Amino acid sequence: MKKTLIVVDMQNDFIDMALGTKEAAAIVPKVKEKISEYIRNGDEVIYTRDTHGEDYLDTTEGKKLPVVHCVKGTKGWEIADGLYIEGCKIIDKPNFGWPNWNEEKLEDVEIIGLCTDICVVSNALIIKAVFPDAVVKVDKDCCAGVTPESHNAALMTMQMCQIEIAD
Numbered sequence: 001m002k003k004t005l006i007v008v009d010m011q012n013d014f015i016d017m018a019l020g021t022k023e024a025a026a027i028v029p030k031v032k033e034k035i036s037e038y039i040r041n042g043d044e045v046i047y048t049r050d051t052h053g054e055d056y057l058d059t060t061e062g063k064k065l066p067v068v069h070c071v072k073g074t075k076g077w078e079i080a081d082g083l084y085i086e087g088c089k090i091i092d093k094p095n096f097g098w099p100n101w102n103e104e105k106l107e108d109v110e111i112i113g114l115c116t117d118i119c120v121v122s123n124a125l126i127i128k129a130v131f132p133d134a135v136v137k138v139d140k141d142c143c144a145g146v147t148p149e150s151h152n153a154a155l156m157t158m159q160m161c162q163i164e165i166a167d
Contacts, residue, residue, distance in 0.1 A: 007079075010079055011049060013069040018069040024114050045089075046089045048091045049092050072092070101127050111139075114144055117145040
């Protein structure tokens with residue numbers, strides 16, 4: 001069975017720039033270790049990258065979260081140093097969840113990254129809906145939410161939707 005690690009939005013703006021948190025910065029070494037493990041095993045690694053334009057504040061999301069972040073081509077948009085493995089796929093997604101996961105052949109999926117309570121949960125639920133028989137799990141120690149409370153709430157939501165929560 002093909003194993004896939006999905007690394008959600010491990011971008012500078014979410015770690016230590018515009019929307020960074022100490023919790024996000026704290027998971028970086030664990031995320032790096034998890035990526036290395038998948039690469040060593042010959043498994044697939046897919047990265048997502050939150051991607052906005054200069055007009056971000058004019059978008060629906062920008063009006064509800066008026067903090068410019070992840071503008072394509074900026075330092076904040078880039079995946080944090082040391083996390084991207086050359087040759088792995090990157091999906092630039094314009095909003096929380098990538099609607100085209102059906103283009104991938106996902107069977108055994110582990111999801112890690114930022115933010116648990118926004119983009120991780122959105123993508124996990126989409127993947128579980130598109131591939132209801134796939135194993136979908138989230139490593140809670142390789143994720144961080146906007147707050148520790150919202151991180152835990154998102155984990156509970158995913159667990160209720162038959163997504164495995166691993167540590």
